[in-house]
Amino acid sequence: MDGLPVHPNGKSRTQQQSDPHQEDTNVHVEATTQVKQDSLRHQVAEHEQYQCAIIQAFDVTCAGFLSKQQCQEEIPRGPQSHMEATHIFPFFPNNFNKNLISSPESKDPVCTWDMLKAWTMIDIKNIAGSEINTAANCIYMTINEHITFGKLELYLEEYSETPNKYKAHRIPEGLTLGNGQVSTDVIFCDSAESGFDPPDPDLIRVHAAFAKVLHLCGAAEYVESIEMLKKLGVCIQMGAQMLECS
Numbered sequence: 001m002d003g004l005p006v007h008p009n010g011k012s013r014t015q016q017q018s019d020p021h022q023e024d025t026n027v028h029v030e031a032t033t034q035v036k037q038d039s040l041r042h043q044v045a046e047h048e049q050y051q052c053a054i055i056q057a058f059d060v061t062c063a064g065f066l067s068k069q070q071c072q073e074e075i076p077r078g079p080q081s082h083m084e085a086t087h088i089f090p091f092f093p094n095n096f097n098k099n100l101i102s103s104p105e106s107k108d109p110v111c112t113w114d115m116l117k118a119w120t121m122i123d124i125k126n127i128a129g130s131e132i133n134t135a136a137n138c139i140y141m142t143i144n145e146h147i148t149f150g151k152l153e154l155y156l157e158e159y160s161e162t163p164n165k166y167k168a169h170r171i172p173e174g175l176t177l178g179n180g181q182v183s184t185d186v187i188f189c190d191s192a193e194s195g196f197d198p199p200d201p202d203l204i205r206v207h208a209a210f211a212k213v214l215h216l217c218g219a220a221e222y223v224e225s226i227e228m229l230k231k232l233g234v235c236i237q238m239g240a241q242m243l244e245c246s
Contacts, residue, residue: 009246046196055142059082
């Protein structure tokens with residue numbers, strides 16, 4: 001499927017400002033261009049052969065392109081979905097493109113990672129380093145998997161005896177992935193086989209650790225309750241009572 005377009009209209013759903021304002025307390029924001037974003041998405045898509053790494057759904061945009069080219073035989077059988085090149089460590093908690101602020105795949109990771117940064121003094125820039133905008137920090141996923149992964153409600157647990165092999169889990173326990181399973185094996189090709197770097201095992205390992213700790217301590221549920229109260233317009237009136245009970 002060489003030469004496939006990144007997106008028929010040349011746009012990528014995940015966009016960051018090229019020169020964002022950055023407060024001292026904010027997680028690092030790396031300037032990027034549309035060309036870089038499209039190139040990265042193409043690399044990650046090629047690595048996974050345009051299939052979700054988690055549930056193996058095929059990229060619906062790619063399927064449409066192949067159909068127009070009379071190449072239906074290259075479309076795998078099974079479900080199709082819209083895809084995202086999902087950053088293991090996100091760019092911009094507290095630094096939104098105003099046009100994306102209502103997007104769940106942008107807003108939910110912002111809340112989760114900004115909370116972790118504030119409570120644990122995590123420096124995302126130091127963890128991801130120069131790899132933050134590379135294929136080593138990205139996984140190709142459906143939009144739904146992207147959202148749950150960003151909220152740390154989906155994580156990958158490595159098989160220590162097999163490189164680039166993981167077990168995908170949902171949090172809380174009992175919730176299912178987009179394919180209806182509670183867990184599934186995920187295998188990434190190495191660079192020699194695919195021509196592109198697989199996701200960095202260290203970044204996946206840290207993401208999984210954060211997911212487990214965050215939900216074991218109940219922090220995610222607490223923040224979600226605050227956000228819900230804000231939407232209901234009663235956060236200010238009831239905030240003191242919630243803090244007294246926490």
